Amino acid sequence: MFNTTKFAGATAADGRDVPSDNKVIGEQIDKKMDLATVRGDGTELKRLTNGGGYTYASFSPDGLSILHRRVDDAKSQIFVMNADATNDHNISGENTLDGWPAWSNDGKRVVFSRRVYDRFQLFVMNRDGSGVMQLTDAAGEFVNPRWSPDGTKIMAARRLGDMNLVIFSAPK
DSSP, rough: BBBGGBBEEEEESSOOOOOOOOOEEEEESSSEEEEEOOOOSSSOOEEESSOOOEEEEEETTTSSSSEEEEEETTEEEEEEHHHHSSSEEEESOSSOOOOEEEEESSSSEEEEEEEEETEEEEEEETTTTTOOOEOOOSSSSSEEEOOOTTTSEEEEEEEEEEEEEEEEEOOO
């Protein structure tokens, strides 16, 4: 069964749909989490992955790559693959517990949450996994980060009792 409520479309910084044929990423829900594309009108469903564990997927701003989280046993890592599902590779390292990846609007960096000492904190890295930088080290957990449209700020949800939205200056 394909759950359309899990679709996450991609939009370029200039407002164009990416890729140009209006396909979106979805998560196949049938006891396994896999990625698929489908046209905006629901036709041309194409499964990209098999085996499960694929979540939080999004196209890069240029539509050429797919950023996603992959869960395997007790690990959860950030991967990037080509838009045709080839060259799927880990960019966040081994033995990590990472989630909620999001492309910067220029596609050069990724913001994500990583579990550090039993709390999720915010990190930024280059799209190839280099230059990892921790942004937060505070009480509570920081999840679901997103870049501002101009790339100067990062918004995330902070769980500290209640859930609140917080905004940080993005590193240059």
